[in-house]
Amino acid sequence: MKKILVLLATGFEEIEALSVVNVLRRANVSCDMGTLDSDYVKGTHNIEIKSDVNINNIDIDEYDGVVLPGGLPGAYNLRDSKKVREIVQKLNNDKKIIGAICAAPEALESFDILNGKKCTSYPGFIQEKNNVEYIENEMVVEDENIITSRGPATAIEFALEILRKLGYEKEYKEIKEGMLVNFYNEFK
Numbered sequence: 001m002k003k004i005l006v007l008l009a010t011g012f013e014e015i016e017a018l019s020v021v022n023v024l025r026r027a028n029v030s031c032d033m034g035t036l037d038s039d040y041v042k043g044t045h046n047i048e049i050k051s052d053v054n055i056n057n058i059d060i061d062e063y064d065g066v067v068l069p070g071g072l073p074g075a076y077n078l079r080d081s082k083k084v085r086e087i088v089q090k091l092n093n094d095k096k097i098i099g100a101i102c103a104a105p106e107a108l109e110s111f112d113i114l115n116g117k118k119c120t121s122y123p124g125f126i127q128e129k130n131n132v133e134y135i136e137n138e139m140v141v142e143d144e145n146i147i148t149s150r151g152p153a154t155a156i157e158f159a160l161e162i163l164r165k166l167g168y169e170k171e172y173k174e175i176k177e178g179m180l181v182n183f184y185n186e187f188k
Contacts, residue, residue: 002166003030004097005058005087006067008051009078013071014043015152016101020067023159023179027171034058036081044071055083064166066091070102070122070151079107089113092145097165101149101158108146118143122151156181 006020017033024031035041035051042048066087068078078084084107092098092113100108105121108114109128118133119126120141126134135141139154140161147165149158156179164172176182 001028001030002064002168003032003062004065004067004162004166005032005034005053005055005060005063006069007055007078007084007087008033008035008041008043008049008069009074009081009084010041011044011071011077012041012069012074013102013152014045014047014049016069016071016155016158017043017049017067019155020069020099020159020162023156023163023175026175026178027163027168029163029166029168032058032063036077036083044074055087060087060090063091063096065097065099065145065162067097067099067162068101068104068107070100070104070125072103075103075107075125078104079110085111095145097145097147097162099147099149099158099162101155102151105148108148113146117146119146119148120150121148 021031032052034053034055088111102122103125106125114132118141120135139157140149
């Protein structure tokens with residue numbers, strides 16, 4: 001069974017984090033919500049979540065990827081964490097899935113893993129666009145092991161792409177249909 005770590009720091013965007021957790025758990029993918037310090041963390045809209053793990057007490061080699069939700073100051077708190085940097089860089093070096101949405105791709109940029117890569121973000125959150133192939137008109141952008149997305153409205157599509165990248169094609173199709181994503185996409 002595949003296993004993903006979703007990192008939660010104070011001020012995370014709840015929709016972006018919990019959409020990933022929800023979609024992955026629907027597919028029976030092991031998905032831990034990990035915090036930087038305490039067991040409870042508040043999102044940017046004051047929704048408090050109890051984490052599954054503290055990132056200081058995990059074996060990162062057990063994970064097939066990591067997801068960084070946006071939200072402010074959550075994305076900045078992730079970006080400024082030495083431990084988060086270590087986790088992301090290790091998993092990236094191992095070619096495991098690295099997901100970041102909204103403001104969080106800025107953390108990936110500061111960790112020096114977006115150079116020369118295709119990516120997207122919430123408008124204004126990639127600082128050095130000349131170092132990346134920045135794509136504004138896609139909901140989700142994938143380049144090798146890195147998956148980025150625009151923001152809260154794209155969170156379900158982002159989560160589904162992570163599921164597909166993990167190799168759960170059958171579950172991807174079933175969940176997409178069951179969550180009415182196909183219906184929604186007809187109106188775009």
